[in-house]
Amino acid sequence: MTMRWSVSAVLAGWLALGAVAASAQDARLEAARKEGKVVWYTSLALSSAEKVAKLFEAAYPGIRVEVHRTGSQRILQRVMQELQANLKLADVIHTSDAGHFVLLKEKKLLMKYTPAGADAFPAGFKDRDGYYYGLRATVNVIAYNTKIVPAAEAPRTWKDLLDPKWKGKLVTAHPGYSGVIATHVLALVHLHGWDYFKQLAQNRPMLVQSAVDPSGVVASGERPVAVNGGDYTFYQVKKKGNPVEIVYPKEGVPLVVSPTAIAAFAPHPNAAKLFTDFTFGKDVQQVLADTEGLYTGHPGVRYPADKPKLGDLKLLPADPEELEKRNEEIKKRFVEFFGA
């Protein structure tokens, strides 16, 4: 505990020094301090989001980060429901459903802003109009509990999961809650068609909501095999000593780039910009890669040796525009097949 505290204190102090030197003349910092806080609607797992928030607060004392963590689809729901009642609460919006940002941009709800350094990110991480940028990325994978499933019998491909021997042994997260899963469903529909999900439903998987949750379900052994979920969540539970193994199916893994944008109506615009720049900085991006097991678009980030390189994987990217257009269809058909 003390050890971790001191490490993060040193790291934070170090970040603060760099930040102060770089922006000594920055009037924006002063303005951000006056605003006093930044409200972050995020779908990043709560523990990870809190970590980023604490780093920021240590780097910029006096500016609080209000973390509101829930599923991607819930975030969109909250934003729209609040706007309908003319409530302008969110500063920074971060979900794993790139389609949301197409919609929000179209409705003129996003501020045009390029985070410092984001220019150097690869194409898949950047909106061509400059409204949103990928803060992090993950791939959807299969994972299994090694205490229950021997490695030789573990599913290796998405199609393996259709085998009736997995009946009652699977868990899936929900595209009606999670953007990671909505992206996953679209990618696999392209790969194997809706029929794949119809057949998968025959194996009666347990339905959880968040793409974070399957990792916990598999780790506890409640269901031995997860049919989707961000690889970083499985990586984290594995690191904690749980008997979990990750499979990157050869047919390809759906790549989920989770964008961030500042709301056009942000009540704390300066703090929002400061925070966004901070999260796209090398240091936070490196933390996301190291302790959270995420991929990022930052060219300078190094990844843990025990994670496959993004370049070595066969990636199944999703088109944000299509994700936006087919959002309703994805949720509706999923519910139709899986019941709720």
Added chain:
Amino acid sequence: MDRALPVWILAALALVVLMGLPLAWLGAMSVSGEGGATLAHYRQVFTDPPLQKALWNTVVLAFWVGLASLALGAPMAWLTARTDLPGRRLIRGLIMASFVTPPFLGAFAWVMLAGPNAGLLNKAWRALTGAGDPLVNIFSMPGLVFVVAIYTFPYVFIMIANTLELIASDLEEAAAILGASRFSVALTVTLPMVLPAIASGFILAVLQALALFGSPAILALPAGFHTITTQIWALFQYPPKVEMAAAFSVPLFLATALLLLVQKQVLGRRGYAAIGGKSGQRRRIALGPWRVPALAGCLAVMACSIFLPYGILAKAAVARAWAQPLTADNLTLANFALTFGHGGTRAAIVNTLELGVMTACVGAALAAVLAYVANRKLVPGHQFLTFLALAPVVVPGVVLAVALFVAYTRPPLMLYGSLAILFVAYLTKEMPVGYSQSDATFKGVHPELEEAGRILGAGRLRVLGEITAPLARSGIIATWCFIFIGVIRELSASIILFTPNTKVISVVIFDLKEEGQFGAIAVLGLFMLAMTFATVVLMQTVLGRDVFGARE
């Protein structure tokens, strides 16, 4: 002319607005279409297969919960009220504890206890028997019925136990003298006398099951089925279908109203002269050799609703992995750090307490004034006041939330986004409880003292403040506690009405649940239980009686 009349009228008006506005909006919204009024939403509600399925699931759930609650509550009421069961007070206390336990916490605990594979009971079962199949699968309709019933049966218990305590033993003794066995006495003499209470308890249990949101969300959704409440909530997902949600709320509302009407009929016809407050003695029936098995049975039920769930919550709160044994390296304080280190949690605790205290104060005061006005017949149409104050019983939390959302997201009253909308929701929802408590209190305060004060020249308000209120003090405190306990556990309305800066504890727990953060939920759940029990203890100390009304 009574100078205090404006006060009475104001209180009455507040009630009318509180109840009338949202319900009117709900009705209007359910028939609103782009081109004027339409019944299209209703048509869709009754023809869309997924919605129909949700309706049917709710009927099945409510019916079986009613029956199961009877099966648990009736025997336990008889045992504690009429027999020499050992540990009667303990059992009563435990049933009271399950009465105040938030059902969604129980449901969450049972996920850890009886998840088909990782659930600790199923693991133990497999280890003992070598069986491959689980003993219980909590993610199923029977599982859901079970978990809801173990927190709903106290309603049946209260109804029946209170009736049984009023029945004299002479009829039962007559039957016994004529040679009937103990159990045929119970079946042929006692049972018919408590039949109205049984019917009424059944209906209460059904109503609870109809309105519940948390337990189905935790147990039914993973199994791939919806109930009405979870479906209404799902209709709020983007793009929101508020009109559909409104239309779907109306059947739930009507079913509830109908059931209450039936209950009133059943209770109203209770013409059994044998039941009276002052007739003969009540002797406890000797259970003989059945004492120990009967106690064991009661304790088994309490193990399901209290011991096991509380135990697993405590374990999950301090464990890294709840499914693993609690060894030294599985112990952690990290769950506490995550829970209380999260700014959202701290804000939610403050919000919850603020709302709890505010609602309890205003609610207890308003209920007291209304009950006083109705009891002393101070305004014309006071019967209507009683009706209005009790009316929210027919509005399930989710339906109320839809109605309030529709009513208060537009001018003139833009309450959505502030604590005010939650305050209004809680105040409305708790009004029936508060009113019945206050009503009972004022029925117990004879008007003669007030009349003495009036004769000596004091106005109504002064009499109320200086004579009646002090006499009714403990009753009002009890009302306060009841409302407070009801508010801090509220989920079904909050889940639709919250905004980021108005989150309450139950909503944070629900968010954590969707992310699968078992440890943090356990910590927060225990915190919530501690607050609840502190209030219960406070109430018992002040009143010298338990929440069911039994004096020590």
